[in-house]
Amino acid sequence: MESERSVVIAPEALDDLIGALRRRGFRVLGPTVRDGAIVYDELDSASELPIGVTDRQEPGSYRLEERDDEARFGYAVGPHSWKRFLFPPRITLWRAKAENGGRKIEEEPPNETQLAFIGVRSCELSAIAIQDRVFIGGKFVDRDYAARRDGAFLLAVNCGEPGANCFCASMDAGPRVRDPYDLALTEMLDGEHRFLVEVGSERGADVLAELPSVPASQSDVASALAVTNDAAARMTKAMPQVDLHALLAGSLEHPRWDDVASRCLSCTNCTLVCPTCFCSSVEDTSDLAGVETARERVWDSCFSLDYSYIHGGSIRASSRSRYRQWLTHKLGTWVDQFGTAGCVGCGRCITWCPVGIDITEEVAALSKQEEKSHAATA
Amino acid sequence: MATATPSELHPVGAFVPLPFRVAERRQDTGDTWTLTLEPEESGFAVEPGQFAMVHVFGVGEVPISVSGPPERPGDPIVLTVRAVGAVSGAICASELGALLGLRGPCGNSWPIAEATAGDVVVVAGGIGLAPLRPVVLHTLAQRDSYGAVSVLYGARTPADLLYTDQLEEWRSTIAVDVTVDAAEPPWKGKVGVVPKLVATAEFRPEAVTAFVCGPEVMMHFTVQALRERGVPDERIMLSLERDMRCGIGLCGHCQLGPTLVCRDGPVYSQADVGALLGVREL
Incomplete structure (x- = not known):
């Protein structure tokens, strides 16, 4: 943890964060409640986050419940993943039109809007890294994926609320983020509701500079670490540790x-x-x-x-x-x-x-x- | 932040076909046609054993092995196609001058250079002769580079035999042994399955490379017959068929255990895939 670059922001600053990203031209996507589930969709403001909502997950079951606090990220992952924006369920590859005895083939132009993902969990950063290897890591590059992935802003969130079906710790994929990100938040609900922000890139630092923040104290850093340590300890499921x-x-x-x-x-x-x-x-x-x-x-x-x-x-x-x-x-x-x-x-x-x-x-x-x-x- | 836009960074995708026009069309059997396609603008060179993704506009796209590979990108490409589905049927029904879309070359190739100086045995079942025709043509063109060369070919009936005129031509230079599963008079040739031809084929087991393509059950028994002759698994080469939607290792459909047939294959040695092919429904 880069404590010297870490700062603390208030929950209200998330709105400034989304605004800063939107001003930079990003299409800001993040968690929101729809149809009884927490899904990922376009966010206009931080008020659309699932505030005070958690999910109760069991094998074959998913239910939303109210929390007794105002947590913004007090839940595990829902039915959506970021793959639906990097590798959408349906895209047009190309169109062809018969003309003058021939056929004009026009490739669909790739996505030119830069994407910003709000609330990317550690397991999801790992999943993005895995799909990167599949789609852009080999001899043949998936152009559409590459275009969506290029420059995508990753606002990571350390997990404090593992679901009953989570087992990322046993897959070495969480709950603390490790893969590259632009900014990483840890939501702290002990005492004053606040977020520790760690910086993972220069452009992350640029965005952060626009928000009201105070330097993180040693106790803030310790409390943030306790959030993920506690989440790891509360995770009940594990993949058997075999080859x-x-x-x-x-x-x-x-x-x-x-x-x-x-x-x-x-x-x-x-x-x-x-x-x-x-x-x-x-x-x-x-x-x-x-x-x-x-x-x-x-x-x-x-x-x-x-x-x-x-x-x-x-x-x-x-x-x-x-x-x-x-x-x-x-x-x-x-x-x-x-x-x-x-x-x-x-x-x-x-x-x-x-x-x-x-x-x-x-x-x-x-x-x-x-x-x-x-x-x-x- | 990057200054180039995504479309500048990634100018052309691998999913876009190149237009080719049907220049020649010949019916080989009741359900099989050989088409010669000429590139409209630019084409691509193909190594023996590689395949192309062939698109019929508005119908779909299927992987087709190349029976006559273009050596240079502008050369015509020859495909032998059996009409068994909507797309392969539409390819076979394409009239002279019709436009098809091709992507390729896809996959790896037969290791014909590694077989140089040794003997070659080509074992083909049915439409499996199509991807092996480039191997035969190569050995004919470089006859002095190889020892004994034989083609063992089987089809269901005499009417299902491909390239019958060419088989006769090849006989003047290399050994060609043909069999059919079932026949009526006036067929005077062999009746029986193609793996049975392996026992009497002329080759030195310690110096031969076998190139095999056909239905998986035919390849299974051909491998057994080659092993009985003492041919090591490393020099038994098989070309496999799996469902393919992208042809470039991105769609997942062609998986055979650890390997992606369109990307790592379609040509494998028996040593590489024998155990995988032995697992039912893998």
């Missing part, structure tokens, strides 16, 4: 896949709420005359039957094989493909699974049975 890559690679014919397949509905919810799932499909549209056509890219899921379809049938016809694909990819083969695992411990897949399948329980079952079979053969 996940080896466990998954060695579990392809494990009986647990039949067990989880008997519960899994193949609904795709887990992949849609996952902040790192990046699979997509394409759709083509045409006017009635076939003169103007367009190609769109849409989110897809490895849980759909169509996902693996080739002539003759789907490779993964059973939900057993589709759940196995998802989990094995997320925790194992993602490393082979992109040099990092694909899970950050945010718990969204557990909360939004309609039957409450818990990724940590499934891994525990795989590792426990593996121990048993090892014991039997020893």
Whole structure:
């Protein structure tokens, strides 16, 4: 923690912060309450934040409740993740128009509006870093993602209120932010309601300079550290601490896949709420005359039957094989493909699974049975 | 802050196809056509074994292996396509002069340079001969660089055989052994599955590279037959088919365990993917 550059701001200064970003031309996006959930949307002012609201999460359950304070970030992550702005659910890739015996193909111009994300949690910074490796870290760059990602302002928030499905500490992805950010807030509710602000970039410092602030005292810094330490200590879920890559690679014919397949509905919810799932499909549209056509890219899921379809049938016809694909990819083969695992411990897949399948329980079952079979053969 | 705008930083995306025009069109079998496509403006060079994403405007896009690869970007590209779905059907139905969109080259290529000085055995099932045709053409063009070269080719019936005129031409220079799964008179050739041809093919197991493409079950039994001859897994090369939507490793559809077939493949050695192909529904 860079205590010498840290300052303390009042909750009211968040409005100045959003104003400072909007004046710089950013489209400011952050958490707000809509349809009984905390979602990410455009913010005009800090009054649209979920003030005094928290979420109660359980496997297959998400409910908002009132808090007995005015906390701005007193909740865990909801159904949205920042991926919906960096890798939107549907984009047009290009349009083509038949003219003069040929066809004029026009690529859709990339997003030119710079994005500012308010309240990015540590697990979400990790998820963005993972999608960076997928979309802009390899030989082929996803132009649309790159354009949205370039210059995105990241206002991080250290977590003080882990949900019942959070397990970021066991994935080394939180609750204290570590990945690059512009500014990082820690909300302190002990004594006077205030935020410790840490600076991660020059432009972060520029924005901060416009806000009323006071230098952080030693006790402010200590209290901020206690917020995340306390959050880590209160986190009840954990991913089993085993070599996940080896466990998954060695579990392809494990009986647990039949067990989880008997519960899994193949609904795709887990992949849609996952902040790192990046699979997509394409759709083509045409006017009635076939003169103007367009190609769109849409989110897809490895849980759909169509996902693996080739002539003759789907490779993964059973939900057993589709759940196995998802989990094995997320925790194992993602490393082979992109040099990092694909899970950050945010718990969204557990909360939004309609039957409450818990990724940590499934891994525990795989590792426990593996121990048993090892014991039997020893 | 960066002064360049996103569109300046990223001028062209990898999802935009290049226009090609159908210059020649030949029906090979009841459901398979070979098209020669000429680039309207610029095209791309293709290595043997690579594929292209072929777009029919308003219909869709599918990965198609290149049966006649352009050596230079302006050269025409030859595709052999079996009409089995909406897009492949629309490609096959494209008339002379029709415009298609192509992206590529995608994927890796057959290791034909590494096979130099040794023997070559090409084992193809059905439309699997299309991506192997560039290997055959290469060995014919560089005949002195290779030892014994043989093509083992199987189709369902005599009417399903591709490139029948070319097979006859190839026979004058290299060994060509053809079989069909089932036939009626007047077929006087072999009847049986293609892996059975491996046992009698002329090659030195210690010095051969096998190039194999066909249905996965055919490749499975071909690998068994090659192993029985003593060909090591490292020199049994397979070209795989998976669902592909982007062709550049970004959409996820072509995963086979740790590998993305469009990015890391489609050509793999049996040593690399044999264990993965053995897992049902992976």
